[in-house]
Each structure stands twice: as structure tokens, then as C-alpha cells.
Amino acid sequence: MTHPHAPAGQDADTTGRPAAPGDGTTPAVTPPADLRRHLAARLDGAARAWLDQALDEATAHPGTHGPISVWELRLAEAGRRCGPDHADAARVLILHTAHADAEALTRVYHQGTADERRAVLHALPHLVPGPEALPLVEDALRTNDTRLVAAALGPYGARHLDAHAWRHAVLKCLFTGVALDLVADLDRRARGDAELARMLADYAAERTAAGRTVPEDLHRVLALTGSAPTQGDGPDAPHGKES
């Protein structure tokens, strides 16, 4: 069974990239104070000093100022300063410390690299109480970058996506190999969803008709909807290794 809010122990998704830094905490669900402690224990001296200074600057100069706010510069360079394993968490902390609102998050998302956009998506549940940042989630779901698709389906997407968009996002995960373990609140949103069950069953039928295996995750989420299992051939090889 999936525990989307407590993914400890699941330290890698199907992208082969850690879904979260180190021990499986994810920047979208871990409280910022815990993220900071987590990073402080893992960053080397230079990276930790850089992050401390970046957060001090964001504390002193939050919000939007000048042609480009200093925390936006730090957001851009966090990857090379903290390393790829810790960049997401460092960027979420910078956004949180700068009190980036929906408008600022929208700006840095659209001006950001794929890595920065992913960090913005992770930061949404910490910073935006209402649905006003939903267009960013929808933008990420239109991409074919699986790391963005996975980040779009964090707690913020789970809270605000309407049923139709959420169902299509789940189906896209199955198509593109995003592990459904990464989908926040999967159990609650899938439960009793007869339309999702129909879409999943149709997809399984299409796969079977083509002589292809059905992703194991499909059976799992179909069970969550409360519908009967499809007539599939059971768990298959890791997604995409079929032939």
C-alpha cells in the first residue's frame, strides 16, 4: 500500500533519480525547519555556508525588489552550490524564506530551468494556501519531463486539481513511467472514483489488445478505486522494459 505522505524508505522513483534528498524526505511534504536540519547535516562546509548566507539574504530582503531579487539569483545557482541531490530542498528553503507569493512563484517558475520549476512545484504546498498557483501545476502536467510531471502531483496538486485533470495526470503517470508512489493523496482521491476505474480498465484493455503487458501500478490504483481487478496478466516487468 502506498503512503504518499510518509514515503520514507522510498528513496528513488522510476526516473532513477532520488525523489527526495537523502533519506527519503520530500521537499514538498517535509516542514521547512526539518528540511533545513536535514540539509545542515548533509551539506559540506562550503555549501552549508553558502546556503546559510542565501537564507540570511532572503530573510533580510524577502519579496520582490529591483530588476531581480537577490533570492532569485540564489535560487538559480543553488544547484551548483549545493549539488543535485540537495538542490530541490535548498531551493524550497530559499522560496520559503523569501515568502514568495503566488505572483513571485509564477514569475520564477516561468523564468526558471526545469530544476527550478520542479522546486517551485515542491514549494507550493508550503506557500500558497489557495488555488491561485494551479496554472503552474497545469503547465507542468503539459510537459513530457517526468520529473516535472511527478512534482506536479505533490500535495498541492492533490488538493486543487479538479477530478478530470487529476485522472488524466494519473493516466499520464502510467504512460510515462512515473511511479504512482509519488502521487500525493492517491488513496483518498482514487477511492470510489468510478470514472478513473473506467479509464484504467480501458487503458488495460488497449494494452492487452496490443499484446503488451499492463503496468503493475495500474492494477494497484484500480484496486484503490474499489473496482474489480482487470483481466490482466498480472504484474509485469519494470515499466518500459517490456518487449
Add this chain to the structure above:
Amino acid sequence: MRIFDPHIHMTSRTTDDYEAMYAAGVRAVVEPSFWLGQPRTSPASFFDYFDSLLGWEPFRAAQYGIAHHCTLALNPKEAGDPRCTPVLDALPRYLVKDNVVAVGEIGYDSMTPAEDTALAAQLQMAADHGLPALVHTPHRDKLAGLRRTLDVVRESALPVERVLIDHLNETTVKEAKDSGAWLGFSVYPDTKMDEERMVAILRAYGPEQVLVNSAADWGRSDPLKTRKVADLMLAEGFTEDDVDRVLWRNPVAFYGLSGRLSLDVTATEATHEGNSILRGQPRDEPAPDTADATGA
């Protein structure tokens, strides 16, 4: 054999090319921003292109075990189009990004005053951002173009040791080498350099600060030219160490001047069947081994 192609326009290439490049030993590429064959008419077209070089293209490359970085600039061919010059104002925002390892391609196309302005402004931006610069030499009137390029570089705030002069050939290599710049050679099926001439230049001038690239793009070009040069070097008596120096260590050293080169590729291994780049290609083989690329 590990190969770093320091100049290739992967946006114009297919996933078949990525597969063939990986099989040939390519583990890292740098994609300079350039023109697309079709002139652009607004800065927004450049911004979408830059975003692609910072997002989608590294994602594609990673799925084939290849590290992808980029260089960003307003290119010489479009620097003279007033519809495009506002790109210069927005470049600083892009030059701070993690995957940007140089300003480029800049340089001359027709050697106009507008090109002078763009070249000088972007050399200054490279100096301001701690980045080296990839400077293209013109196809027409090449030696005069090289001399004028070197003059502008010497007048700029960017030390010539942080400049890679590209598309060199027999007529321009000596003056470029004497300047202290890094030396780039593009090996093409018909134009620019070919493998035999490249090996002759390496024999005459040595492998120091020499980078060999395929410059493959949407025109007639070959993304495996780097490997073909390496094979001919070995056949002609160069050592494995010489090959590694020219095809790997030199580009790592040059782009490493940025402090932003990260050669650890995490193959994303994401599988796609209906709507992404793997498009239902059954793949039995494990994700590419990236060990070669992580050692340097």
C-alpha cells in the same frame, strides 16, 4: 573511449543520434545556442529556445546517459536584426543558470557594426558572470574575421585564456594559437574540417588546448565525427592519452572554467510509450552505464 562533443546542436537531432553517440563513446555534450535556419522575429522565440536548452534537451540527453550543458547568447547571424537585439537585455537573467557553461556562440557573421556591438557586450557579460566564451569565426572572409575577433577580445574584460575560438582551419590556426585562446575545430562531411586535415593539424600544432567538435545541426552534418577523428588519430599513431586529451580532457578543462560543469549523468530511465520520447520503443538493455562520464 570517452568523448565530449563541445559543440553540437542536439535540438535538431533525433533520439537515434543520441543512441548512436552513446554507442560511439559520447558521454557529454555542450549545445551552443545558435540560429535555427529560420530567422526568429521576436525575443520570446529566443526565450523558449533557451528554456528548451535548460530543460527539455538535458532531460532527453540524460535518458541516453549523456550529460548536456549549454552556452547562451544572441548569435552573430541574428545580432543584426533589430527585432532580436532586445535578447541582449534579458541574457543576464539566463546566464546565472546552473547548466550554462559559457556565453556563446558569439562572434562575427558579416562583420557589421551591429555585430561589433553584440560581440563586445556579450564578452563583457561573460566576464561579469565568471563564464568563458565560445566565439565562432565567420565562414566568409575568415582570416580577416579572426583578426578582428581577436582585437575585440583583447579590448574586452575577458582574458583570452577564457575564450574558445571555433571553426578554425589551416589558414587561421596559427594566429589563433599565438593569441593564447583555446582552439576549436568543427569536422563536417563537406565543409569546414575533415578527419584527415584535423589529424594533420594536430600533428603540426600539437593537442594542447585543441577541442574537436561535430557542430552537428539541422544541416548536412554527422554527430559521430568526434569518434571518427579519434579513430583516425589512433590509426595515425597518436596515443590513447592524446585522444583522451583532445576529445575529453580539453573540453572538460575549458568548460570547467565556468565552475558549473557537472558530468554526473543520472539516466532518468523513464519509460514512455504514448507521448514522450521513447514512444513505445521496447528496451531490454539496462540503462546506459555512465561510469565513464563520472570520473573526470
